Amino acid sequence: MYIAYDVKKGVEYAKLYSSRREGTRTFKEHSNLGRVLDKKEGIYQNRERGVFAYCLESNTYESAPVGYELAEKGRRKEALIVDFGDVFFLDEFVRRSGLIAAVDAIGYGNPDTLRAMLCYYILCSMSNRYAQDWWEGSYARILYPEASLSSQRVSEFLAAIGDEYSQREFFREYFSLLEKSGNQTENILIDSTGLPNSIHFPLTAISNHNGEISNEIRLIYVVQQNTGLPIYFRYCPGNVIDATTLIRCLAELKEQGVNTKFAILDAGYYMEDNIQEFYDSKISFITRLKENLKLYKELVAEHLGSLEIRENLVEYNGRYVYLKCVACQLCGNSAYAYVGLDIERKSSESHKTFQRAKDKKLTTDQVYDTIQRQGVFILVRRPDKIVDKRKKK
Numbered sequence: 001m002y003i004a005y006d007v008k009k010g011v012e013y014a015k016l017y018s019s020r021r022e023g024t025r026t027f028k029e030h031s032n033l034g035r036v037l038d039k040k041e042g043i044y045q046n047r048e049r050g051v052f053a054y055c056l057e058s059n060t061y062e063s064a065p066v067g068y069e070l071a072e073k074g075r076r077k078e079a080l081i082v083d084f085g086d087v088f089f090l091d092e093f094v095r096r097s098g099l100i101a102a103v104d105a106i107g108y109g110n111p112d113t114l115r116a117m118l119c120y121y122i123l124c125s126m127s128n129r130y131a132q133d134w135w136e137g138s139y140a141r142i143l144y145p146e147a148s149l150s151s152q153r154v155s156e157f158l159a160a161i162g163d164e165y166s167q168r169e170f171f172r173e174y175f176s177l178l179e180k181s182g183n184q185t186e187n188i189l190i191d192s193t194g195l196p197n198s199i200h201f202p203l204t205a206i207s208n209h210n211g212e213i214s215n216e217i218r219l220i221y222v223v224q225q226n227t228g229l230p231i232y233f234r235y236c237p238g239n240v241i242d243a244t245t246l247i248r249c250l251a252e253l254k255e256q257g258v259n260t261k262f263a264i265l266d267a268g269y270y271m272e273d274n275i276q277e278f279y280d281s282k283i284s285f286i287t288r289l290k291e292n293l294k295l296y297k298e299l300v301a302e303h304l305g306s307l308e309i310r311e312n313l314v315e316y317n318g319r320y321v322y323l324k325c326v327a328c329q330l331c332g333n334s335a336y337a338y339v340g341l342d343i344e345r346k347s348s349e350s351h352k353t354f355q356r357a358k359d360k361k362l363t364t365d366q367v368y369d370t371i372q373r374q375g376v377f378i379l380v381r382r383p384d385k386i387v388d389k390r391k392k393k
Contacts, residue, residue, distance in 0.1 A: 003056060005036065010037040014044055016054075042066075086123050087139040094118070097215040098177050105173035106166045110116050112144035113157055119150075122378075128154045133149050171232070175257055178229065185223040186261035190249065190269065192218050192242050196324075198377060205239035214238075222244055222253065231258060242268035279333045284379040289337075295328065296378055303339045306377065319344060330380060346375025 001017045016035040019026055033054060034046025043064055047049045051064040070235050094100050108114040118188055120131050126344055135141050137162075160166075167302040178185050196218035218240055222232035232253055236245060246269045248262055263278070265287035289296040300366045303324055312322045322341040329335065349369045357367050 001056065001059065001264035003033065004030075005039070013038070014039075016056075037064075077362055082137055082141060084139045087119050087143065090119055090122060091115075091143055098180070102170055102174040102177055105169045106160055106161050107169060108150060108157065108166075110146060110157075112146040113148050113153065114161070116140045116144040116149060117154070117157060118146035128158075165386050171256060175231075178224070178231075185224055185231055185258045187232060188253075188258075188260055188262070189223050189225055189264045190220070190246065191266045192220045192245070192268070194238060195219055203235060207235040207238040218242070218245075220249060222249060225262070225264065226337075240257075242266070244272060246271075246274045250277070250283075251374075252283070275331050275333070279331075284382050284384055289378040289380055295337075295380075297328075299326070299328065299337055299339055299378055300373075300376060304341075304372070307339060307341055328380065330382070334383055336381050336383060338381075340377045340379065342375045342377065346371070346376075349374040378380050 001016065004015050004017055005016070005275060006013050012034050012035070015030045016033050017030045019028050021027075032046060034049075035042040037043040037045055037051065042054050042056070045053065049061065051298045053064050054060070054064045055062070059347050081369045094103065094115075103118060104111060106114060116135055117131065119138075120134055124130075125132055126134070129151050131154055132151075135144075135147060136291060137273060140147070162197050175185060175293065194209055194214060194218045195218075196214045197204055198215055201286060205217075206213055207214055207216045207218070218236050218237035218238055220232075220236065220242075223230050232249065234245075234249065234252070246265070259281065260281075260283050263286075265274075265285055267288040270287055270289065270293070289299075291297075303326060307322045307324055309322075312324045314321060314323050320343050322343070324339045326337050326339065327334070328337040353367060353370050353374070356362075362370070
């Protein structure tokens with residue numbers, strides 16, 4: 001007889017081997033002694049015997065010394081001491097706010113797994129492989145006792161809820177919840193962002209965003225204006241221009257029962273087709289003009305010189321800007337433009353220009369021309385009420 005040792009995941013285990021003979025044949029047999037607690041003293045642990053001592057010479061099993069029994073109790077996981085506050089608070093919030101109905105609308109077969117993973121993603125930044133360990137030491141184990149969070153089960157869970165049907169069911173219930181709570185969804189903010197990555201699949205593409213080249217996916221987000229709650233999200237290849245996605249977003253929102261009345265748009269969405277769509281759909285909007293647009297240059301040339309006067313100085317959230325409202329035309333439609341000068345931003349940008357002027361060998365005239373354009377911005381909006389002059393006639 002002899003004892004063989006093996007190390008798995010940093011833990012040493014022992015097996016007891018013996019031989020027996022039947023006629024001319026010899027057979028080897030083994031039994032698991034279990035985890036090695038003290039190789040020199042022959043102290044082991046397994047499920048059948050717990051912590052015990054084994055003597056190879058006499059082939060006898062004995063109780064482990066008292067010290068090892070106490071040490072083993074210290075190694076056991078506590079069954080009742082768990083992290084409590086964060087999971088309890090989040091669970092109460094989801095239930096009392098009514099969001100639990102939208103979560104359950106996803107329709108996953110094991111609701112405990114769904115709710116536990118929701119808490120895990122919000123409260124924990126670790127990878128999915130640690131979800132089971134988190135659950136065992138958290139109040140989530142008591143709230144969601146049937147949750148199955150092993151690595152394989154989590155993969156199956158994500159695959160099951162990642163289909164379009166589950167997403168649509170969630171948002172259908174979610175929109176209904178917003179309307180019932182009085183949070184109207186007609187006023188929205190639309191923006192997009194790049195998700196840089198080097199994954200080789202169809203959505204990754206080369207993007208040129210404000211002169212910055214990168215491999216990315218574009219993620220489009222629509223949120224409610226007054227609460228910031230998400231209403232809609234969609235991903236598309238990184239080389240898709242932001243402006244080309246707007247009309248489709250509005251159409252899909254309408255299909256889901258969200259009839260947009262007012263939208264705040266990022267400057268990247270300003271395009272003639274988009275602006276005309278807003279006028280045709282009678283949707284009010286406000287957006288920023290890019291500096292390379294003809295309308296921007298015309299408005300700056302006409303109104304910048306008369307901007308810095310007492311009547312145009314306004315304060316918002318402790319920030320002072322000069323702001324002048326003038327009538328303009330957007331794609332042949334009546335609109336308002338707000339020509340603005342952010343005093344703090346102009347000061348900051350001008351200071352940087354002065355610091356770089358010597359290195360770039362700028363002349364005084366070049367420095368002057370540069371700082372004239374700094375801090376300037378223009379917002380344009382569709383009037384809330386537009387009089388159709390053709391009908392009036």
